[in-house]
Amino acid sequence: xxxxxxxxxxxxxxxxxxxxxxxLRKIYVTRDGALTSLDGVTFDIRPREFVSVLGPSGSGKTxxxxxxxxxxxxxxxxxxxxxxxxxxxxRKIGIVFQVPALMRWRTALENILLPSEIxxxxxxxxxxxGLETLNLVGLSxxxxxxxxELSGGMQQRIxxxxxxAHDPSILLLDEPFSAxxxxxxxxxxxxxxxxxxxxxxxxLLITHSIPEAVFLSDRVVVLGPRPAKVLEIVNIGLPRxxxxxxxMSKEFIEIVDHIGRRIGLEYA
Amino acid sequence: MLGKPNIIQWIKVSVTLIALVAIWExxxxxxxxxPYLLPSPSAIASRMIEKPMLFWGHGWYxxxxxxxxxxxxxxxxxxxxxxxxxxxxxxxVLMPILLxxxxxxxxxxxxxxxxxxxxxxxxxxxxxxxVAFFPIVVNMANGLVSVEKExxxxxRSLEASRWxxxxxxxxxxxxxxxxxxxxxxxxxxxxxxxxxxxVGGDQGLGYLIIIANQELDTPLAFAALVVISLGGIILYxxxxxxxxxxxxxxxxxxxxxxxx
Numbered sequence: 001x002x003x004x005x006x007x008x009x010x011x012x013x014x015x016x017x018x019x020x021x022x023x024l025r026k027i028y029v030t031r032d033g034a035l036t037s038l039d040g041v042t043f044d045i046r047p048r049e050f051v052s053v054l055g056p057s058g059s060g061k062t063x064x065x066x067x068x069x070x071x072x073x074x075x076x077x078x079x080x081x082x083x084x085x086x087x088x089x090x091r092k093i094g095i096v097f098q099v100p101a102l103m104r105w106r107t108a109l110e111n112i113l114l115p116s117e118i119x120x121x122x123x124x125x126x127x128x129x130g131l132e133t134l135n136l137v138g139l140s141x142x143x144x145x146x147x148x149e150l151s152g153g154m155q156q157r158i159x160x161x162x163x164x165a166h167d168p169s170i171l172l173l174d175e176p177f178s179a180x181x182x183x184x185x186x187x188x189x190x191x192x193x194x195x196x197x198x199x200x201x202x203x204l205l206i207t208h209s210i211p212e213a214v215f216l217s218d219r220v221v222v223l224g225p226r227p228a229k230v231l232e233i234v235n236i237g238l239p240r241x242x243x244x245x246x247x248m249s250k251e252f253i254e255i256v257d258h259i260g261r262r263i264g265l266e267y268a
Numbered sequence: 269m270l271g272k273p274n275i276i277q278w279i280k281v282s283v284t285l286i287a288l289v290a291i292w293e294x295x296x297x298x299x300x301x302x303p304y305l306l307p308s309p310s311a312i313a314s315r316m317i318e319k320p321m322l323f324w325g326h327g328w329y330x331x332x333x334x335x336x337x338x339x340x341x342x343x344x345x346x347x348x349x350x351x352x353x354x355x356x357x358x359x360x361v362l363m364p365i366l367l368x369x370x371x372x373x374x375x376x377x378x379x380x381x382x383x384x385x386x387x388x389x390x391x392x393x394x395x396x397x398x399v400a401f402f403p404i405v406v407n408m409a410n411g412l413v414s415v416e417k418e419x420x421x422x423x424r425s426l427e428a429s430r431w432x433x434x435x436x437x438x439x440x441x442x443x444x445x446x447x448x449x450x451x452x453x454x455x456x457x458x459x460x461x462x463x464x465x466x467v468g469g470d471q472g473l474g475y476l477i478i479i480a481n482q483e484l485d486t487p488l489a490f491a492a493l494v495v496i497s498l499g500g501i502i503l504y505x506x507x508x509x510x511x512x513x514x515x516x517x518x519x520x521x522x523x524x525x526x527x528x
Contacts, residue, residue, distance in 0.1 A: 071421050089425045101418035105440040105517045117436070118426045146517040166426075 017082050017092065017169035017202040019068055020044040024077035026063050037063050039227035040077070045202055052205040052213035055223030056263065061206045062098075065174050068204060069093055081170065091119060094163035094201075096176045100155035102147040108158050109134060109143040115166040126165075133161040136195055153184040157191065164199065171201040178208065189215055190244050197241055210256050210263075214238075215247055222262055232262055307487035315491040322476070323495050330472040331499060333389060333461035337396020338454055344397075345404030345449075349442075352405070353412040354434060366405060374398045374460065378467040392464030392472070399460040400453035407449025411442025447511040454507055458500045 026038040037060035045051045055061040066072035067079055070089040079086045081093070094115075102111045109130055116126035134140055137157040147155055156176055163171060173192075177185040189212055196203060196216070207213050213220045214236055222231045236255060238246055246252055289309050295301070296308035303311055316323060348366075352359045374395060381391040415437050423433045465474025473492045480488035 069421075069425055071424060089427055091425075091427055093425060095422065095425050097418040097421065099416070099418055101416050101422060103419065103437075103440065105443070105515070114422075114436070115426050118423070118428045118432055148517070 018045060018047050019170065019202065019204065020080045022078040024064065024067065024079060025075045026060065026067065027075045036227035039229050041228060041230055043221045043230060043233055045204060047202055048200045049218045050196055050203045050205070050216055051219050051221060052207055052217040053221045053223060054207060054210060054213045054259065055228060056225060057208060059223045059226055060228040061223055062174055065172050065204060065206050069095055069172055091166070092168050093170045093172055094166070094168035096160050096163045096173045098175045098178055100147065100159040102155055102158055104147050107144045107146055108139060108150065111158055112162045112165045115162060119166055121166065130165055133165045136198065137161045137191065152180055153188055156180065156188065160192070160195065169202060171203040173203065173205040175206050175208065177212070192216060193242055210259050211247060214252060214255050214259070215242065220259065222259055234259060304484045304486045307490050311487045312490045312494060315487045323491065326471060326473045326476045327495050327499065330461050330465065330474065333392040333464065333472065334396055334457045336393045337460060338400050338457040340393070340397045341400035341404050341453055341457065342450065345401050346408060348405050349408035349412060352409050353438065354430070370402045375463050378463050382468045387468050392461050392469065395464040396457040396460035400457040403449045403452040403456065407445045408442055411445025412438045414445065415441045443515055447507065447515070450507050451504060454503045455500055458496065458503070462496065
């Protein structure tokens, strides 16, 4: 759907990135036979939309992200970014992994500058952009610290900054906060909300936290247990800009409750 | 290896060592032990002071062999490790061969090397190289593959070239392992050089020990041993210093991995 809109105007392509996934299947061949991980997953992400894929552990939700990122091959189906079939990794995508995956031999700023080095972006411009991104994630004071001097939450913020530093049009987040404690996680949810409001990147978040998905997303794609199918795509009607207080609202709790029941029923 | 040098710990170690040497000295005097059986520390020290040039000359020779063998091992080891890691088909063949070769007692090859390379400095360098080579390759190869999977995924997502992945991702990640390999290698290189001198030759501290033994000049043999040990400690310390400079981002590996 977003395909037609984005391919029409080349210059708008990076600004108006979209993702469309149709009937995606992934079958792993293991020693015990074929294992179906994704069984016909269909959804799309409109330009500048924030969509979460929510599912229980082992539901194959990370596989969706890896296939969109071009890091893993699909078995069948159609996956398009900006209307173009995904055939491999592409630089217009920034990824945040489950672990910070920082280079421990580089300072915070140097870690953020890594993508621009690989893409051979001019040193001065890259540095300026890097400092700006570091500021965006609120870690300007830690530019010259090594990762092992930073807390887990800070490391993951550096990782988010690194994903944004080369200004990709799409942001993929693979359970970025699942290794953090509850309080840090809540805080980083608020941070991510703020960052997204400033940058408005087309975003795909993989998570198993229902409140996290509801709080951040425009829509939530609920996956069932293995083999994963889309149970429901929930429109999150909460207005933007969102505030932390909204997590206490009746509306928010109702949506969380609804999704919880939807997943619970599937397992009953 | 010990993390930050701890002053109190240093003092404890030094005091213990001094005490041990004092007990040794005392035992030699009280029990009147024959010097050719166990020379007293003072007898060893006086030997060293009597003929400083002797130790100096032979010491340099051994140091040269050790260092040449070690440097050669680092260069060849780094290249071998890089090839093993970057070209998977080579790894599948070379890795098992290396592991088998590691089990061959290099010391036993020493007499054969003498046949091939003569009695000069060459066979000693080759033995030092052979014994130092394996820990370097094994540790370096381990280090090069130790990069986090997610970090490699990041590299792929940015379409980094093989070259970039090697220099920016693998090399720095491997440095701690490389240094722990080098620490093992340098001590082994000293042993290799000495073994080479034992087998044949007319220079070096190993040769000096052989001569001292033949003349039942045990204090001289002990003196040579002290010089060898001091040299080994200094070389090891030099690598630790280099490690601290090369790896400013934090703790080196806790323990050098035993590779031999």
